[in-house]
Amino acid sequence: xxxxxxxxxxxxxxxxxxxxxxxxxxxxxxxxxxxxxxxxxxxxxxxxxxxxxxxxxxxxxxxxxxxxxxxxxxxxxxxxxxxxxxxxxxxxxxxxxxxxxxxxxxxxxxxxxxxxxxxxxxxxxxxxxxxxxxxxxxxxxxxxxxxxxxxxxxxxxxxxxxxxxxxxxxxxxxxxxxxxxxxxxxxxxxxxxxxxxxxxxxxxxxxxxxxxxxxxxxxxxxxxxxxxxxxxxxxxxxxxxxxxxxxxxxxxxxxxxxxxxxxxxxxxxxxxxxxxxxxxxxxxxxxxxxxxxxxxxxxxxxxxxxxxxxxxxxxxxxxxxxxxxx
Amino acid sequence: xxxxxxxxxxxxxxxxxxxxxxxxxxxxxxxxxxxxxxxxxxxxxxxxxxxxxxxxxxxxxxxxxxxxxxxxxxxxxxxxxxxxxxxxxxxxxxxxxxxxxxxxxxxxxxxxxxxxxxxxxxxxxxxxxxxxxxxxxxxxxxxxxxxxxxxxxxxxxxxxxxxxxxxxxxxxxxxxxxxxxxxxxxxxxxxxxxxxxxxxxxxxxxxxxxxxxxxxxxxxxxxxxxxxxxxxxxxxxxxxxxxxxxxxxxxxxxxxxxxxxxxxxxxxxxxxxxxxxxxxxxxxxxxxxxxxxxxxxxxxxxxxxxxxxxxxxxxxxxxxxxxxxx
Numbered sequence: 001x002x003x004x005x006x007x008x009x010x011x012x013x014x015x016x017x018x019x020x021x022x023x024x025x026x027x028x029x030x031x032x033x034x035x036x037x038x039x040x041x042x043x044x045x046x047x048x049x050x051x052x053x054x055x056x057x058x059x060x061x062x063x064x065x066x067x068x069x070x071x072x073x074x075x076x077x078x079x080x081x082x083x084x085x086x087x088x089x090x091x092x093x094x095x096x097x098x099x100x101x102x103x104x105x106x107x108x109x110x111x112x113x114x115x116x117x118x119x120x121x122x123x124x125x126x127x128x129x130x131x132x133x134x135x136x137x138x139x140x141x142x143x144x145x146x147x148x149x150x151x152x153x154x155x156x157x158x159x160x161x162x163x164x165x166x167x168x169x170x171x172x173x174x175x176x177x178x179x180x181x182x183x184x185x186x187x188x189x190x191x192x193x194x195x196x197x198x199x200x201x202x203x204x205x206x207x208x209x210x211x212x213x214x215x216x217x218x219x220x221x222x223x224x225x226x227x228x229x230x231x232x233x234x235x236x237x238x239x240x241x242x243x244x245x246x247x248x249x250x251x252x253x254x255x256x257x258x259x260x261x262x263x264x265x266x267x268x269x270x271x272x273x274x275x276x277x278x279x280x281x282x283x284x285x286x287x288x289x290x291x292x293x294x295x296x297x298x299x300x301x302x303x304x305x306x307x308x309x310x311x312x313x314x315x316x317x318x319x320x321x322x323x324x325x326x
Numbered sequence: 327x328x329x330x331x332x333x334x335x336x337x338x339x340x341x342x343x344x345x346x347x348x349x350x351x352x353x354x355x356x357x358x359x360x361x362x363x364x365x366x367x368x369x370x371x372x373x374x375x376x377x378x379x380x381x382x383x384x385x386x387x388x389x390x391x392x393x394x395x396x397x398x399x400x401x402x403x404x405x406x407x408x409x410x411x412x413x414x415x416x417x418x419x420x421x422x423x424x425x426x427x428x429x430x431x432x433x434x435x436x437x438x439x440x441x442x443x444x445x446x447x448x449x450x451x452x453x454x455x456x457x458x459x460x461x462x463x464x465x466x467x468x469x470x471x472x473x474x475x476x477x478x479x480x481x482x483x484x485x486x487x488x489x490x491x492x493x494x495x496x497x498x499x500x501x502x503x504x505x506x507x508x509x510x511x512x513x514x515x516x517x518x519x520x521x522x523x524x525x526x527x528x529x530x531x532x533x534x535x536x537x538x539x540x541x542x543x544x545x546x547x548x549x550x551x552x553x554x555x556x557x558x559x560x561x562x563x564x565x566x567x568x569x570x571x572x573x574x575x576x577x578x579x580x581x582x583x584x585x586x587x588x589x590x591x592x593x594x595x596x597x598x599x600x601x602x603x604x605x606x607x608x609x610x611x612x613x614x615x616x617x618x619x620x621x622x623x624x625x626x627x628x629x630x631x632x633x634x635x636x637x638x639x640x641x642x643x644x645x646x647x648x649x650x651x652x
Contacts, residue, residue: 003371005329010336010375018377018406031378053330057337058414084409088450093439097432098447101424106555110420115359116334117417120410122357123342133436135478137507138427139554140461154458155415176458182511183581202581225460251489251496255534267641289614290494291634295641307642312617313635316628 008034009050013059017083022064022075051076059083090126099130100138107142110151142184144201149208150174150186157219159191159212165203172199173217178229187228189217198228237276241283242298244270249293253286262297270295280305288313332368335360338410339368340386343401351397369393376403415458418451423461430463431506431513431530433475465513466530473536474515477503481543484517487535488528492606496534501526502543505551509558518546525549558584565603569622572596576618579611597622609634 011032016023025047029035035043051061060082063074090098102118105111118128142148146162153160154174161171174188183202190197244266245254257275266272277283284305287294291310296303335358342357343349355365369388376385389400413421422444429440448456465471477484487498501517504525508514513530553560567586572579574594587599602608605627612619612631621628 003332003367006332006336006371007374009329009333010371011378011380013333013337014375014406015378033380053333057330057334058412058417060412080406080409083411085412086450086452088446090443090446093436094443094446097425097428097436097439097443098421100428101421104424104427105420112331113414113416113420114424116331116338117413117421119335119338119342119358120413120417123338123340123345123410125345135503135505136428136431136436137505137554138424138431138463139508140423140427141510141557143557151416151459155419176460178459179461179511181462181464182509200581219458223457225457229460229462248496249494251494251534252491252532255489264645267644285614285616288616288635289610291609291613291631292637292641293494295638295645297645303642307639309616310613310635310638310642313613313615314632314639316612316617316620316632 004034008032008046009053012050013054013078016061016076016078017080019077022062022077024073024075026073028076085120085124088121088124088126090121092129092132095126095128096130096132098126099128100133100136102128103130104138104140105142106139107147109148110140110142140179141182142179144184144204146186146201146204146208147177147184149210150201151177153208153210154186156214157217158210158214159216160208161211162199162204162208163206164199165205170197170199171211172197175219175223176225176228178225180229185229187225196228198231234282235278237278239277239283239299241275241277241287241296241302243273243275243287244295244297245273246270246293250290253290253294264297267295272297277302284309332371334411336368336372337407340372340401340404340407341410343399344404344408347400348392348398351393351399354399366393369399372401377406413447413451418447418456419459422447422456423459427461427463427508430461430465431471431508433472434468436475461511463508463511463513464529464531465508466533470530470533470536471506473538474503474506474530474533477536477538477543478506480538483520483539483541483543485537485539486517486528486533489532489534491529491532492604492610494610497521500539500541501528502546504546504549506530507552507554509554516551518544518549525551527552562601562603565601566624567599568602568608568624568627569597569599570619571622572598572615573618576615579615579619602627605630 011034015028015031029043035047038046054061060078062077062079065074098121102114105114121128150160154177159171159173161169164170171191172186172188173191174186177184177186183200185198185200187198242260242262243253247269253275254273257273260272260274262272280302283302287296287306288309296306339358351362351365355362372386373388385403386401387403392398392400425440425444429437432440474484484501484503486501487496489496499519499521501519503515503517505516506513507516515528515530515533517526517528519526562584571591572595577596580588580596580598583600585598585600589597591597608627609631612628613635
């Protein structure tokens with residue numbers, strides 16, 4: 001059946017593409033072979049579905065009633081200028097980066113979208129050749145089960161609902177998606193809260209469900225995904241800590257900081273560095289990771305946090321030692 | 327295969343075949359990423375399509391003798407399909423995100439080519455919005471990437487200064503660069519390390535300095551580069567298992583690292599089992615979590631973290647109350 005259906009849809013496309021003016025539905029039914037043997041009702045259903053499929057592929061089918069002979073019957077046409085890919089001329093370097101980009105997606109349906117984009121470019125005379133850049137392999141993963149339904153929802157503007165990790169049911173008008181540190185986030189209008197919200201896909205606990213037809217809302221024209229995504233990055237540092245670093249250790253902190261000095265006498269082999277940080281909690285976490293290679297001299301507040309954290313970790317050994325002895 | 331995917335492909339195949347008259351079946355199948363058999367099915371559909379009426383003069387003409395005989399394709403009588411369909415939103419977005427991901431790890435020359443290709447694609451995709459998704463990659467400084475690219479392109483050994491996070495120290499080594507890749511949001515250099523005498527992966531953002539030497543790289547014919555389609559799973563699959571109890575504030579660990587098993591605990595936290603290749607990584611994680619995680623099994627796996635914490639606490643005691651240090 002599939003080849004027959006493909007034939008019918010392709011013939012429909014050609015019929016609307018070559019006519020130059022609106023073709024009434026009755027004329028389409030006569031002209032396109034796959035519609036001949038269908039009952040009235042079956043023709044209506046099939047024709048509607050075929051149009052939907054073509055539109056989903058991005059084929060611009062216009063509706064109008066300009067033909068005086070068929071004036072109460074809708075007519076359809078495809079304008080070649082709207083249908084055709086505009087000329088695109090890529091030099092060898094540009095074609096080569098496009099060839100690399102073609103292999104980026106490690107996700108079946110995204111990879112399929114990329115391949116069909118590449119097929120169109122090839123049909124337009126571009127020859128993407130990644131071999132010039134064989135040693136570059138960017139890749140994008142999307143392993144979250146919610147990725148695909150939400151991606152389709154973003155493209156087609158479909159309102160979606162899902163359960164978030166806190167157990168709450170959310171209804172969202174998805175505007176866009178962004179990936180940071182390999183994790184996907186969806187941004188949109190939370191319908192119940194009437195506010196812009198961002199959700200991490202790995203924290204969605206069920207498969208997002210459709211709550212509307214396509215085209216249910218408008219995406220704000222001034223949507224700036226990159227600045228919304230920047231909210232995911234750590235805030236810019238505003239405070240400074242004076243740290244003693246063991247020589248040669250904690251390179252991450254050392255490189256971010258600058259050499260400093262301190263009044264106190266340091267453990268031997270330590271050097272003072274001044275390092276900027278933005279928030280006590282994340283600074284304490286980073287510093288604790290280095291264990292005995294970093295000593296916080298100032299501020300006292302940060303030192304207290306670090307000492308508290310280290311005390312908790314030291315206690316875990318004491319507990320297991322005790323339970324081991326019992 | 328769905329009919330929709332086939333329609334999408336055929337709309338590109340026709341202009342492609344017009345552009346490449348006499349192309350070999352195998353080459354065309356390769357360009358479209360399909361089997362020769364699928365291509366033959368496509369041709370069988372195509373020659374049943376054409377202008378309304380579908381008299382022999384209306385049909386798309388394919389020289390089936392040439393297809394069966396020399397295995398080459400001559401297609402004609404399809405003057406209305408000289409150009410492929412415009413890029414749809416999903417195609418444009420998938421390709422643009424691929425290019426932007428490549429841009430994040432590219433050297434300056436390639437970056438310029440990516441920018442030119444992006445501008446041309448965005449112009450050609452017309453109304454298709456490409457601002458609805460973004461991917462950010464944690465990669466190296468511009469200078470780092472420029473020098474690595476130079477080493478790759480000219481086949482020269484690199485002098486690398488690298489921060490080994492789990493050991494909290496900086497190392498210096500000579501490496502033969504083999505590839506730059508992105509996996510789960512981070513950029514990496516994969517290289518043959520002459521100090522370790524083996525294949526090593528270096529996170530671009532932890533490369534502190536890199537110099538291009540004038541020593542040509544050695545051939546490494548037996549090296550098998552990492553398979554990106556399996557993520558980090560393959561690298562970890564033989565590593566020992568460690569089970570941790572995570573307090574609620576530490577349960578993000580289950581999202582950030584691949585887990586073998588996760589069960590909820592009554593206090594809102596989680597019990598997770600992870601593969602741990604490097605004990606130094608586990609020590610850093612436990613210290614950073616500041617008591618939010620305790621080792622359930624194997625016994626003693628958390629001892630080095632607790633010892634490091636105690637050592638750090640002793641340093642603080644000596645610093646804050648020098649008298650007690652004796």
